[in-house]
Amino acid sequence: MRTYLTNLHARPAHEKRRFSMRVAAVLTIAIFIIWLSTLSIRLAGDISSGSSNNTASSLVAATAAAGSQIQSQFGQIQSNFQSTQGGTSEATGTSASAPPANTFGGQSSQ
Helix, strand or coil, X not given: CXXXXXXXXXXXXXXXXXXXHHHHHHHHHHHHHHHHHHHHHHHCCHHHHXXXXXXXXXXXXXXXXXXXXXXXXXXXXHHHHHHHHCXXXXXXXXXXXCCCCCCCCCCCCC
């Protein structure tokens, strides 16, 4: 990653903007997923009207459900990212653990 950022620093402004837009999009999607997964907690009216025992147990249950939903969403994001990057052996003929190809031109570090 450090090498990528060093190479990015030497690139033209339009490539830097493209990178920053991708990072901003990923962060925005992550925040949206977290917000969406906690929406059920905020919309559940029994948290404010229930007893403290019911409130605590429903909050724990909702938090656990939100956590599993977040893990599921990030798993989907990761698999989508890997499929678009060609990280599977079927798509590229290489394994997912192989280093990525140099997409910026110039000489490869391999």
